[in-house]
Amino acid sequence: MTMSQLTPGVVPGRLPAEAYCRNFADVEPPLDRHEAKVAADRCYFCHDAPCVTACPTAIDIPLFIRQIATGTPEAAARTIFNQNILGGMCARVCPTEQLCEEVCVREVAEGKPVEIARLQRHATDTLMAKNVHPFQRAAPTGKRVAVVGAGPAGLAAAHRLAMLGHEVTIFDAHPKPGGLNEYGIASYKTPGNFAQAEVDWLLMIGGITLRTGQALGRDITLEGLRAGFDAVFLGMGLSGVNALRAEGEERDNVHPAVDFIAALRQAEDLSALPIGRDVVVIGGGMTAIDAAVQSKLLGAETVTIVYRRGQERMSASRHEQDHATSHGVRIICNAAPVKVHGNGAVREVEFAYTEDGPGGLKLLSETFRLKADQLFKAIGQTLGEVPEGIALQGGKIAVDAAGRTSLEGVWAGGDCATGGEDLTVTAVAQGRDAAMDIHAELVGS
Amino acid sequence: MANLQSDFIGIRSPNPFWLASAPPTDKEYNVRRAFEAGWGGVVWKTLGSEGPPVVNVNGPRYGAIWGADRRLLGLNNIELITDRPLEVNLREIKSVKRDYPDRALVISLMVPCDEDSWKDILARIEDTEADGVELNFGCPHGMAERGMGSAVGQVPEYIEMVTRWVKTHSRMPCIVKLTPNVTDIRKPAEAAKRGGADAVSLINTINSITGVDIDAFAPMPMIDGKGTHGGYCGPAVKPIALNMVAEIARNPETHGLPISGIGGVTTWRDAVEFMLLGAGNVQVCTAVMTYGFRIVEEMISGLSDYMDAKGFETTADLVGRAVPNVTDWQYLNLNYVTKAQIDQDLCIKCGRCYAACEDTSHQAIAMSPDRTFSVKDEECVACNLCVDVCPVENCITMRELPKGAVDPRTGRTVGDYANWLSHPNNPSVREAAE
Numbered sequence: 001m002t003m004s005q006l007t008p009g010v011v012p013g014r015l016p017a018e019a020y021c022r023n024f025a026d027v028e029p030p031l032d033r034h035e036a037k038v039a040a041d042r043c044y045f046c047h048d049a050p051c052v053t054a055c056p057t058a059i060d061i062p063l064f065i066r067q068i069a070t071g072t073p074e075a076a077a078r079t080i081f082n083q084n085i086l087g088g089m090c091a092r093v094c095p096t097e098q099l100c101e102e103v104c105v106r107e108v109a110e111g112k113p114v115e116i117a118r119l120q121r122h123a124t125d126t127l128m129a130k131n132v133h134p135f136q137r138a139a140p141t142g143k144r145v146a147v148v149g150a151g152p153a154g155l156a157a158a159h160r161l162a163m164l165g166h167e168v169t170i171f172d173a174h175p176k177p178g179g180l181n182e183y184g185i186a187s188y189k190t191p192g193n194f195a196q197a198e199v200d201w202l203l204m205i206g207g208i209t210l211r212t213g214q215a216l217g218r219d220i221t222l223e224g225l226r227a228g229f230d231a232v233f234l235g236m237g238l239s240g241v242n243a244l245r246a247e248g249e250e251r252d253n254v255h256p257a258v259d260f261i262a263a264l265r266q267a268e269d270l271s272a273l274p275i276g277r278d279v280v281v282i283g284g285g286m287t288a289i290d291a292a293v294q295s296k297l298l299g300a301e302t303v304t305i306v307y308r309r310g311q312e313r314m315s316a317s318r319h320e321q322d323h324a325t326s327h328g329v330r331i332i333c334n335a336a337p338v339k340v341h342g343n344g345a346v347r348e349v350e351f352a353y354t355e356d357g358p359g360g361l362k363l364l365s366e367t368f369r370l371k372a373d374q375l376f377k378a379i380g381q382t383l384g385e386v387p388e389g390i391a392l393q394g395g396k397i398a399v400d401a402a403g404r405t406s407l408e409g410v411w412a413g414g415d416c417a418t419g420g421e422d423l424t425v426t427a428v429a430q431g432r433d434a435a436m437d438i439h440a441e442l443v444g445s
Numbered sequence: 446m447a448n449l450q451s452d453f454i455g456i457r458s459p460n461p462f463w464l465a466s467a468p469p470t471d472k473e474y475n476v477r478r479a480f481e482a483g484w485g486g487v488v489w490k491t492l493g494s495e496g497p498p499v500v501n502v503n504g505p506r507y508g509a510i511w512g513a514d515r516r517l518l519g520l521n522n523i524e525l526i527t528d529r530p531l532e533v534n535l536r537e538i539k540s541v542k543r544d545y546p547d548r549a550l551v552i553s554l555m556v557p558c559d560e561d562s563w564k565d566i567l568a569r570i571e572d573t574e575a576d577g578v579e580l581n582f583g584c585p586h587g588m589a590e591r592g593m594g595s596a597v598g599q600v601p602e603y604i605e606m607v608t609r610w611v612k613t614h615s616r617m618p619c620i621v622k623l624t625p626n627v628t629d630i631r632k633p634a635e636a637a638k639r640g641g642a643d644a645v646s647l648i649n650t651i652n653s654i655t656g657v658d659i660d661a662f663a664p665m666p667m668i669d670g671k672g673t674h675g676g677y678c679g680p681a682v683k684p685i686a687l688n689m690v691a692e693i694a695r696n697p698e699t700h701g702l703p704i705s706g707i708g709g710v711t712t713w714r715d716a717v718e719f720m721l722l723g724a725g726n727v728q729v730c731t732a733v734m735t736y737g738f739r740i741v742e743e744m745i746s747g748l749s750d751y752m753d754a755k756g757f758e759t760t761a762d763l764v765g766r767a768v769p770n771v772t773d774w775q776y777l778n779l780n781y782v783t784k785a786q787i788d789q790d791l792c793i794k795c796g797r798c799y800a801a802c803e804d805t806s807h808q809a810i811a812m813s814p815d816r817t818f819s820v821k822d823e824e825c826v827a828c829n830l831c832v833d834v835c836p837v838e839n840c841i842t843m844r845e846l847p848k849g850a851v852d853p854r855t856g857r858t859v860g861d862y863a864n865w866l867s868h869p870n871n872p873s874v875r876e877a878a879e
Binding site: 034037038041042044045046047048049050105106108109 | 513514515793794795796797799800812816836837
């Protein structure tokens with residue numbers, strides 16, 4: 001039977017075969033050399049530039065843009081990688097409209113910032129396409145560091161430590177490295193298996209052993225790592241998912257959005273991936289947007305994001321929201337799920353309107369229902385199993401400015417640790433900075 | 446719509462926009478297209494002596510420099526004079542002039558530096574009905590090596606001599622085209638006037654190498670691994686041309702000598718600037734080589750609107766209006782005191798003014814932690830650099846201190862006009878006082 005957008009239930013192959021390729025192509029195609037030069041020419045080379053201040057990794061943006069403008073994108077890439085070894089991925093996934101591009105003086109003046117992200121991608125792509133690594137390892141220090149998690153924080157920490165001459169082993173629970181870069185980001189932001197290519201390129205620094213399928217608490221223990229290594233960096237991210245706490249949440253076809261995104265990223269054949277005719281996504285962040293847009297791109301007829309607070313509170317940027325609505329996703333704000341209806345599988349979700357006042361969020365008595373064959377929860381994630389004895393704060397591993405945890409010889413960074421937003425770029429900064437502190441500790445005195 | 450009718454040394458054209466002698470005016474086909482597009486006149490690409498025509502290189506003739514978005518700012522050429530037979534050019538000139546009697550058609554000439562050569566060529570062009578001749582004493586490449594072009598234009602005596610031959614052997618109005626590759630442009634202009642020239646036109650191209658191929662280690666444009674200097678033109682040369690036009694216009698020896706302004710004229714505004722400095726009309730080349738002939742429509746509407754706004758009835762009303770205000774440094778008013786001021790509403794906080802002033806000038810701009818930039822009047826020498834580097838027009842302006850105000854930098858009261866000639870630091874003033 002041929003499926004279409006109107007086929008009821010959760011089915012694969014709603015679209016013609018060629019549509020998948022088109023829908024999941026590069027969302028923002030790269031700038032060619034001339035386009036990059038034109039875009040670079042718009043940069044004013046500001047003094048003490050606001051964009052640099054806004055970048056969690058403090059990339060010298062005016063310098064790398066000037067290097068592009070003068071025809072040396074490889075030099076530009078080195079400027080970027082010097083601060084952010086995952087500058088290639090960050091160029092694709094950073095919410096730059098809330099970071100560097102938001103404070104670009106040309107955004108402030110004209111509402112049209114210098115296209116920093118696309119320029120960064122131009123530079124990093126140019127260098128990475130040559131398959132050379134711009135850094136060399138320092139002489140071996142004889143010190144060994146364990147890194148838990150091969151996501152942005154772990155990779156950034158491992159690279160910096162390896163570069164400084166330490167011997168690094170990365171442990172990751174998943175079959176592939178990359179963390180959220182590999183499992184948690186919309187396909188169209190990083191097509192062409194970029195996440196794996198980036199990891200391979202990063203590992204060219206040498207001195208890093210990657211061990212996948214090694215979960216903390218299952219295959220390895222923090223105690224064991226502390227005993228076997230000179231230092232430990234924890235960057236395993238968040239593996240738990242918040243519950244809706246709505247009646248009927250256990251019904252079939254109710255899933256964490258992160259699982260859907262991960263499955264989609266790992267799918268060999270997108271046309272084989274089942275998707276509902278009517279999809280509802282609950283949440284207000286980037287995960288909600290990524291799940292909703294990709295549901296639509298897989299052929300769902302209606303996709304609705306429902307967020308319990310007002311639009312201004314959504315953590316997804318306006319740019320992301322517009323991206324969703326331009327793909328036909330409907331966004332409903334100020335409504336919270338109260339019941340998941342259905343007979344076995346979800347059929348409808350019932351929402352109560354909300355009021356966000358000084359006393360907190362209040363559910364109003366009026367409710368409405370949305371048809372749903374599939375319900376994705378994107379309401380935040382939590383730390384998974386916590387190593388014993390480590391101090392937490394607000395549900396995350398407590399760290400100081402240098403990434404030190406309460407345990408001697410243990411550092412942490414990225415989404416599993418306190419501090420900063422849960423962004424790739426923030427994780428990179430924390431991993432890098434923790435690595436510098438580990439280095440100082442190991443070789444200092 | 447203002448009347449743009451132009452009368453330049455008796456040569457009438459519907460507007461003061463002519464095409465300069467160059468590739469766009471080398472053939473009947475191009476010139477007819479130019480006239481159809483609305484150009485007031487053309488100076489036909491330079492003709493040489495009878496006989497086998499010159500040849501051109503068969504590799505690149507042009508090199509360029511670009512600004513943002515590959516906007517062409519400067520063009521360099523190593524093309525020679527027309528490489529088509531003389532009789533073909535003469536036939537075409539006659540044909541075009543017959544069909545466009547209201548347009549100006551001037552013939553550019555370059556022949557060896559002897560009287561017979563000039564006498565012969567003048568005789569040959571006699572019955573084309575062309576409106577005048579322009580003597581090419583300008584081209585700095587190729588022909589100069591053969592004793593023509595700028596080789597003549599760099600020797601005032603030769604200019605005077607050849608101009609006199611032309612005026613002796615022809616009744617046609619004669620324009621002498623000057624090379625800028627000299628140290629003092631007034632000397633060749635004076636020589637042209639002495640020789641009887643009806644007008645001068647300037648500038649011809651500037652000797653240049655536009656760039657170097659840093660892989661092949663050779664200048665560009667590159668011909669089989671070698672390059673040579675060529676003639677530079679386009680928007681980049683306009684400031685040089687404006688100064689040379691003004692120098693001739695305000696020189697007592699040549700004041701009033703008609704000038705055809707050339708050098709980077711790209712828009713109506715450029716044309717107005719040349720005319721205000723004394724040019725009776727302008728000649729355009731690089732702009733049409735970049736954008737095609739249709740830009741004349743913008744030039745016509747722009748000049749017309751400007752004249753209407755200023756109340757000018759004819760183009761003659763604006764010619765030379767800025768000349769009295771071109772002066773020597775020594776006459777500038779040293780009691781004119783200004784201070785930069787930054788419009789905080791327009792400021793986009795890029796900090797370029799700060800970097801420029803702090804690193805390279807007078808440390809006269811303060812930057813606060815919230816990126817507010819303000820001028821320190823006690824340090825500001827009014828150099829204008831901040832204005833020049835600011836990306837926002839009119840964000841930084843120069844405020845004049847009124848008479849009687851105290852300049853916080855010098856502690857002196859702003860007084861009446863006074864220039865260097867009476868300044869106590871001037872050695873001649875000191876001597877007189879002693």
